[in-house]
Amino acid sequence: MVNTSSKSIRNKYAAHHLECADYFKNAFTKSDSGAIDLETKESYTKKLLGYFKAR
Numbered sequence: 001m002v003n004t005s006s007k008s009i010r011n012k013y014a015a016h017h018l019e020c021a022d023y024f025k026n027a028f029t030k031s032d033s034g035a036i037d038l039e040t041k042e043s044y045t046k047k048l049l050g051y052f053k054a055r
Contacts, residue, residue: 003009028035038047
């Protein structure tokens with residue numbers, strides 16, 4: 001559980017998330033793999049089709 005009323009906790013959580021996201025992107029880039037960034041409210045089919053068209 002995350003104490004969202006504490007600004008310092010929110011900032012630490014956000015910083016940790018960015019570190020993990022950077023690690024993920026770097027790992028996939030180094031292995032010559034692809035990754036698609038999307039949010040749960042977005043359509044994954046549009047992103048997926050765009051990804052394959054770009055490759």
